[in-house]
Amino acid sequence: MSNQPANRAHKRPKNKAQTEEKKFFAGSDREQLLGSDEEKKSTLSGDYLNICVLLFLYILQGIPLGLIGSVPFILSNRGVSYSQQAVFSFVTWPFSVKLLWAPVVDSLYWERFGRRKSWLVPVQYLIGIFLILISFNIENLLNSSAGPQMTVLTVMFFALNFLAATQDIAVDGWALTMLKPTNVGYASTCNSVGQTAGYFLGNAVFLTLESADFANSYFRSTPQPYGMVDLPGFFYFWGIVFLITTTLVMLFKHESTGKSFENDNMTIRQTYSKLVDIFNLPAIRRFAFILLTCKIGFAVTDSATGLKLIEAGVHKENLALLAIPLVPLQILLPWIISRYTNGPRPLDVFIKAYPYRLSFGVVFALILWWTRYLHATSGTFPQYYYLVIIFFYGLHQITLYSMFVAVTAFHAKVSDPTIGGTYMTFLNTICNLGGNWPATVSLWFIDRLTFTSCSADGTSCAVNSETDACKANGGTCNVTIDGYNLEAIICITIGFAWYFWGRRQLTLLQNKPSSAWKCS
Structure with a gap:
């Protein structure tokens, strides 16, 4: 139940951006490398082996990421x-x-x-x-x-x-x-x-x-x-x-x-200098702040829901099996959503999807409560329980990918074509970092926002030593306030506050002329 596209994170958000970047190359610098119109026609002849090699290298890349996950x-x-x-x-x-x-x-x-x-x-x-x-x-x-x-x-x-x-x-x-x-x-x-x-x-x-x-x-x-x-x-x-x-x-x-x-003849110093030039643009600074803060509202939902379900009694292998029916959806969604983000205002899709994705904080908190109820009453989970999780997680993926495709389409739209690759890599890095830091912080706060009580004497049993002492006295350690639920309320509140501020900021950025995004 984690935010895979952002965890592999913190990996997938770059794919659409890479597509747009390579479209730029295909339409500008690469035109000089092609001869006649016949040569410009796309054909896989001669590239089948290269595609297989690339596919295999990316499969190898995903394996350690999966193991780490x-x-x-x-x-x-x-x-x-x-x-x-x-x-x-x-x-x-x-x-x-x-x-x-x-x-x-x-x-x-x-x-x-x-x-x-x-x-x-x-x-x-x-x-x-x-x-x-x-x-x-x-x-x-x-x-x-x-x-x-x-x-x-x-x-x-x-x-x-x-x-x-x-x-x-x-x-x-x-x-x-x-x-x-x-x-x-x-x-x-x-x-x-x-x-x-x-x-x-x-x-x-x-x-x-x-x-x-x-x-x-x-x-x-x-x-x-x-x-x-x-x-x-x-x-x-x-x-x-x-x-x-x-x-x-x-x-x-x-x-x-x-x-x-474009970057082949640039030295290391020149490349870093270009990154500084990009960051010094006022429009980029404002957009970077938006990218670094927009995912606070989803932080605990994306980072901790899967862990909480395991804590509530769901076997980790069952959660892993739920990924199988979602893989085709995750592959198809970017292609489908890109039809609505290829116009002049791709961030409109981001703005429309944002509140729906926020609402899943409430949905997953309810699913977690339902999970604990089923485990406490019967000790097992019926088949329809897993179907419900797949259904709602599939809907969650639609909102997630709508936002991700919209942002990466906007990256391609505003990137300065004179340094397209460096520019888009910079924006993708900021975007991924905006997902990682809230996830880390939200995990850290769960324990600190969780309140427990020993049934024997009413004392706190938040740490292992206190839990052992409670059991030694014949009591059990009960959770009075789950930090996940409290943090979900905080994150959702911050998320909606951000939404009412951020949608106007995104509209203003989207209306800026192309000159506002150029380094020279």
Whole structure:
């Protein structure tokens, strides 16, 4: 029940933007690279293998993201607090701040080996080695006598996600030259489909196969206390896959060197200077503030609902299986919604979808209450319960994608064409960061806004030591005020206040002339 497009975050919001960016290239710089009108006709002839390579590289990219996304569910089953989950959520930040080192990846390379392979190959080798090293240590870190080693886990998975973000920079850059100019739009499709498939393999497939209940129910006649795969084995397997496939790419896939674009001859210093020029635009500063604050209203709903459902008794593998019917929806929605955002006022869709998405804070709070009621009365969840969750989460995805596609379409509309790639990367980074920081803060506040009472003496039992003392006195620790519900009320209130202010600001920004968005 998390905000996947924003968590993979903090990944998907760039796909539509990349499509628009590559449309710009196809319509300007790339026109100079094409000869006759016949050459400008889109044809996949000669690019089938390149598309397969790109798709596979994006699938590889999604696998560590999916594995990282599964860890909070595993931690939740080990009694980790929401404050600790907030600390761990920092592992998702590299994709939101990769702009800080993207110019280095674009500018420094060994020409004989290949501009993109100079980074892709060593980074993917490091990811493979990292996954293997994690496989040897993950069980000890999760199951130590003092509880999960949160600091080590956070640093370890942050480093893994940093490598994945760096691989993403290299693959995105390679996509522009790997495909023929008329086929570059397919790179965005490879990105969307590949990352979705990779995330699904690393997250939903793993959580399902790792479940002993799932394996005993569907694949075994004699129940066993373990699943079909375990966490160390899954990490080790994909580590080996990364090492083998990276070697194959290094040996057999060569880079094209005949195409050049707007940023190719810029130094690192010039690229960073351009970023400063972009940020100094008054319109960009106001828009950046909007992007950094617009998702506060959805923070607790997007970041904690899945964890709360597990806490209420829903098995994590069942939540993972709910992602299956939603995958086609998540792939189709951007294409459908883009029909309504391609005009001169794409943010109108954002404004219309915003209050509907806010209302799901109330819907998911009610679903959480219903979940606890069912678990307390019957201990199980009927089939219609999961159908209701799929239905409402599907509606939630429509509002989420409406906002995301509208914003990225606006990015493409206002980006200065003289520095299109850098400009849009800057806006996408701000947009992703605007989703990450509220999620981290909201997780941190859940524990602090939760109030508990011991049935034996009425004292607080907010921490483990107090809970143990309550049980020793023959009492139980009861939640009097759930921090999730209290925070949902606060977030929704802030969200509607932001909406009444922000819709006017968005209208004003949308009405600004194109000169307001140009650096020169």
